[in-house]
Amino acid sequence: LRAELASPDPGALALPVELARAMRQFYADRAYQPVWLNSPHWSDKATQALQYLAAADREGLSARDYMLAPDMTAPHGDKLGAIADMRLTAALMRYVVDVSSGRGAPEKFDPDLFIHPRRPDPAMLLATGLAAPDFRGWLDSLPPAHAPYRRSRDGLARLRQMPADGDWPQLADGPALRAGDRDPRIAILRTQLTQWGDLAVPVATAEAVAAQASADPQFFDSALTEAVTGFQRRHGLAADGIVGAQTRRALNVPPSERARQLALNMERWRWLAPQLGPRHVRVNIADFNLVAVSPDGDTLHSPVIVGRDYRRTPVFSDRIVGLVLSPSWTPPVTILRKDLLPKLREDPDYLIRKRFRVFEGWGDAAREVDPASVDWRNVSTRNLRYWLRQAPGPDNALGGVRFTLTNDFGIYLHDTPDRGLFSRNKRDFSSGCVRVQEAEQLALFALHGDPRWPLDKLRAAMVSGETRTVKLLEPLPVHILYLTAWIDSAGRFQFRDDIYGRDMLLNQALALPGPDLSGNL
Known part of the structure; x- marks a missing residue:
């Protein structure tokens, strides 16, 4: 040796x-x-x-x-x-x-x-x-030891027992399928949904066997609508019970491809610390969702809005160390240059309506100027010497609360006054930060029974227009993740679109050959 x-x-x-x-x-x-x-x-x-x-x-x-x-x-x-x-x-x-x-x-x-x-x-x-x-x-x-990892391992074994690529039935292109339709493709749809467990197989009683024998497998009935809706929810699709192009594409993905996807996401779980924290917050970028977890189980679920493709929300672990109630907002230079300047050239009164103050210069030399005195048509990204601060209030981009993190790249969680976007199925509209629909409940979770902040006082402070900074009694771990496949606590497969192409990058990296240990000994 x-x-x-x-x-x-x-x-x-x-x-x-x-x-x-x-x-x-x-x-x-x-x-x-x-x-x-x-x-x-x-x-x-x-x-x-x-x-x-x-x-x-x-x-x-x-x-x-x-x-x-x-x-x-x-x-x-x-x-x-x-x-x-x-x-x-x-x-x-x-x-x-x-x-x-x-x-x-x-x-x-x-x-x-x-x-x-x-x-x-x-x-x-x-x-x-x-x-x-x-x-x-x-x-x-x-x-x-994380429960999601253990469930994924069990789910991977289940996927590998399902039909292989060549045996997976394919739903042919054609008009959308919906309740009341009769179409030969519906028999294939039933097979796919049965394999995934969305369409229940009746218990083999004499009555059930007789009913199944008399049923038309090419008819889209109410049970099939319910099964399609469940499948759509599990894939982050609009749960309308209609098999359109997006749903058809998801149905045609074979289990072997889903197994590969799940294995990639198991790798992501291995990157995390052995302990996420007894109380912690997880944001899944690909799912547009947040969950706050306590020792008693999931405490809070909230839709979120994440970064658009060209301003992606990064993956990282951090801590929420405080709250800013009724915050002001200073737009970062990137947002000022790329988003606000074009808007101001078209609508100079925007700043006044949205209660922005304008400052010229930087540091100690900065001075406040009248927004109406600036000819924004002559301001470009090259000669920009102004910065903005939006006052607290109902129009403030951060809403009633900002959650303070410790990272160096300016990413945080916050409330928002624009509630309409939460109704969208795909919610990648931000510039990288995470907008939280249930921000009030998340603030209450972060405060964790702090006697200084009962719910009524918190609510009042979030709309007071007076900025207050609150240091948490105990920092709250927060994990910003990117998971496109997992098994939920009910044992159901969950799959999401790879909105940032990160599955592709990870798959390419893990496909690289390792050292050859397989020589004939």
Whole structure:
């Protein structure tokens, strides 16, 4: 082993530099003795390790990335035995890191991912496992313990039991299907919805069998309308019970593609801290939804509005440390240049109606000027020397409350006076910050029984027009996520459109080949 590890390429494995360094340290700490061989066979721990590597697919990983040899049989001979031992060590080092914290640094996959999972030292992590009294139990403890991850793992197994690509029925193009229609395509629709569990299969009583035999499978009845509506809700579509183009496209996606999508999202769960916080807030960008979680379960659900495609809301974890009630708003330079200037050139009175104050210059030299005195038609992004501040009130863009976070890129959660956009199904209209429909309830959740702020006082302060800053008694963790597939608490599959193309980027990154550990030993 010492001789093999001293070579520039230990075991001819073409390992990444960091993994090769970890493996050298691992064996040096063990006086270069084999770890997995009980000559001439694998040890019990090696057999257990091989079983977990072979079953890596159940965690949304790829077992081929950790494959050792076709027969998984330990070879004879000192040199081949040393190489086999190193190969199993290298494969298991990769696996234990991948399954616990993900397959790489997220920011390398996508520059809008500001989440930094703790990457454990492979040698130290594996040494901890070998010292554990129950090695198999230790391997079981490595994946995230979050309930959504565990449900996703179970859901992945269910998806892989459904019909494969070539066997998945396809709903042909044509006019939209709705209640009262009779169409040959409806029989295919019934098959698809039955496979997904949206259309219930009647209990096989004599009466049910007779009713089913007399029913017309090509007729769109009320039960089918209910099933279509449920399917649409699970896919974030308008739940109108009508099978139009969007619903048809979603129905035609085979389970194997949904399994790939779910596996990508399991990787995202691995990036998160082991503990999200007993009380925390999660925003799912792709779902346009927020949930506030307490030890008793989900406490609050709220629709949200997130960044449009060219001003994407980033992925990150942070803390809500305070509230600003009846806030003022200073538009960032980007919004001022790209959104407000064109509006002001067309409608100079906009500033007065919306209660904006105008300042010229910066810092201590800034002075307030009359909005009517500025000829906005002659102000461009190049000669812009003004900035704005909107007074608190019913027209303020931040509504009655802003939730103060600690990040460096100016992203926060806030209320909004424009309530109409929440009725939209797809809600990517902001410039990156997150608008919360149930902002009052979220503020109450964040205050967490602070005796200084009962509900009536909070409501009054949010509409008072007098800005007040409130420091939370305890910071509240908030996680801004991007999840396009998950299993909800009722066990239902949930899928969403990849609005920012992040699934595509992650899929490309994870498809990159790893070091070849599958040589014939």
